[in-house]
Amino acid sequence: MDTAIVVFTRDLRLHDNPALHQACARARQVVPLFVSDPAIAAPARSPNRARFLAESLADLRSSLRERGGDLVIRHGDPAAEVIRLAAETGAHAAYIADDVSRYATARRRKLERECARHRIDLALTPGLTVVPPAGLKPAGGGHYRVFTPYWRAWRAATWRSPCPVPQVIAMPPIAETGRIPVAPGASPDLAPGGEQAGRQRFAAWRQRRLAGYHEDHDDLAGDATSRLSAYLRFGCLSPLEVAVATLDRPAGHEPGEEFGRQLAWRDFFYQVTAAFPDIARKNYRPGPAWHQDQGALDAWRAGQTGIPIVDAGLRQLAAEGFMHNRARMITASFLTRNLGIDWRHGYRHFAVLLADGDVACNAGNWQWVAGTGNNTRPNRVMNPLRQAHRFDRAGQYVRRYVPELAGLDPAYLQAPWKLPDARRERLGYPRPMVELS
Numbered sequence: 001m002d003t004a005i006v007v008f009t010r011d012l013r014l015h016d017n018p019a020l021h022q023a024c025a026r027a028r029q030v031v032p033l034f035v036s037d038p039a040i041a042a043p044a045r046s047p048n049r050a051r052f053l054a055e056s057l058a059d060l061r062s063s064l065r066e067r068g069g070d071l072v073i074r075h076g077d078p079a080a081e082v083i084r085l086a087a088e089t090g091a092h093a094a095y096i097a098d099d100v101s102r103y104a105t106a107r108r109r110k111l112e113r114e115c116a117r118h119r120i121d122l123a124l125t126p127g128l129t130v131v132p133p134a135g136l137k138p139a140g141g142g143h144y145r146v147f148t149p150y151w152r153a154w155r156a157a158t159w160r161s162p163c164p165v166p167q168v169i170a171m172p173p174i175a176e177t178g179r180i181p182v183a184p185g186a187s188p189d190l191a192p193g194g195e196q197a198g199r200q201r202f203a204a205w206r207q208r209r210l211a212g213y214h215e216d217h218d219d220l221a222g223d224a225t226s227r228l229s230a231y232l233r234f235g236c237l238s239p240l241e242v243a244v245a246t247l248d249r250p251a252g253h254e255p256g257e258e259f260g261r262q263l264a265w266r267d268f269f270y271q272v273t274a275a276f277p278d279i280a281r282k283n284y285r286p287g288p289a290w291h292q293d294q295g296a297l298d299a300w301r302a303g304q305t306g307i308p309i310v311d312a313g314l315r316q317l318a319a320e321g322f323m324h325n326r327a328r329m330i331t332a333s334f335l336t337r338n339l340g341i342d343w344r345h346g347y348r349h350f351a352v353l354l355a356d357g358d359v360a361c362n363a364g365n366w367q368w369v370a371g372t373g374n375n376t377r378p379n380r381v382m383n384p385l386r387q388a389h390r391f392d393r394a395g396q397y398v399r400r401y402v403p404e405l406a407g408l409d410p411a412y413l414q415a416p417w418k419l420p421d422a423r424r425e426r427l428g429y430p431r432p433m434v435e436l437s
């Protein structure tokens with residue numbers, strides 16, 4: 001085979017990239033392509049992901065150039081752009097990582113149709129998860145609805161071996177390689193995108209923090225989690241490589257075990273989404289009747305609920321395009337359980353701001369917290385103040401993100417109604433929206 005196109009989607013890396021590896025192994029020349037599809041890529045819809053994506057593309061392009069290749073960037077419908085580029089370069093094959101969302105499934109179907117019509121071989125490769133979504137099935141068939149049995153099967157499964165990085169990318173001449181989409185405005189403390197930044201972060205975190213992860217990962221102020229989620233979301237890091245580097249096999253109690261569980265949650269929600277593509281729109285299982293309260297929703301979004309731990313989480317999200325997992329659970333529980341507001345509003349707010357915002361993980365977790373998803377205890381409600389007492393006892397997390405409360409005693413942060421009104425007004429901090437005890 002002479003020339004093959006590699007369609008990068010959210011596998012923006014050279015390391016362990018099965019689509020790139022297979023194309024380089026089978027074709028004499030390879031054309032790396034990224035198509036910015038206006039149907040999903042409007043920067044205004046998520047400035048943080050647009051920025052992270054632009055940086056990841058720039059990094060990928062520079063790594064490809066170092067190996068003699070380049071990244072071709074096109075704007076438009078992915079299937080149409082693949083066919084056009086195949087005509088321009090004489091390519092007879094295309095490689096793309098398989099994905100599970102409703103959008104990705106429609107894209108794949110259209111690519112399959114168009115490639116068949118133009119006699120182009122289309123290969124779907126793994127790489128977005130550790131274990132492919134269709135790779136594990138419960139005994140009775142269908143998909144895993146509960147995490148623990150999935151985790152056991154995931155841990156015992158045979159994984160593929162990570163692919164090597166191609167040393168040379170031989171590319172045919174291309175008249176116009178195209179520009180990386182511009183990404184205006186983003187959260188001030190957003191992490192830098194790209195494979196190099198992701199690999200550096202992972203190496204440093206693994207050395208310093210992995211061993212303590214199972215003890216520290218819920219400590220809000222400690223910020224001890226890996227912060228790899230956006231790199232995994234855009235495939236700057238291979239989830240398989242991360243799993244292999246943290247979990248010694250076979251199963252045991254090595255330091256990476258708890259971290260590996262979190263990676264398995266990601267795979268778990270991908271296989272749920274593959275089976276239930278409406279995950280971001282419809283309840284996975286029946287839920288309650290929700291309240292409409294625009295004022296409460298606006299206050300929640302702005303981090304002005306008067307519940308310090310909730311406001312801290314939402315303000316971290318606005319400042320960094322990231323929120324600690326424990327804070328995501330607390331803020332999501334507050335919106336759905338205390339305010340009774342539909343989880344889809346929270347999902348959409350997170351989807352706008354999170355750099356790691358991803359249909360499967362975002363919707364899967366929102367439904368889990370709201371009690372409409374894959375939760376074995378769907379009626380469990382988190383009390384935000386008890387959560388604050390447990391996971392931010394000294395109030396450092398709140399002080400970091402809610403500066404107007406920085407001078408207060410932790411007792412007020414965990415029992416905000418005790419703060420005298422006059423003092424609250426001087427601080428410019430709202431009265432708690434709901435009574436909690």
Ligand SMILES: Cc1cc2nc3c(=O)[nH]c(=O)nc-3n(C[C@H](O)[C@H](O)[C@H](O)COP(=O)(O)OP(=O)(O)OC[C@H]3O[C@@H](n4cnc5c(N)ncnc54)[C@H](O)[C@@H]3O)c2cc1C
Pocket residue numbers: 217225226227228229230232233259262263264265266267269323324325326328329332350354356357358359361362363365366369
């Ligand atoms: C309401 C809500 C919404 C969420 N939305 C997203 C989202 O859009 N995208 C996203 O990647 N994660 C989401 N999560 C899961 C989790 O909060 C983040 O993955 C995690 O906080 C990222 O930080 P980290 O990389 O430091 O995680 P670590 O604790 O270091 O975990 C390592 C990796 O495991 C995966 N992971 C960890 N926890 C989960 C989980 N509960 N579900 C799925 N994967 C997990 C992530 O890829 C993460 O990077 C959400 C959780 C909640 C409660």
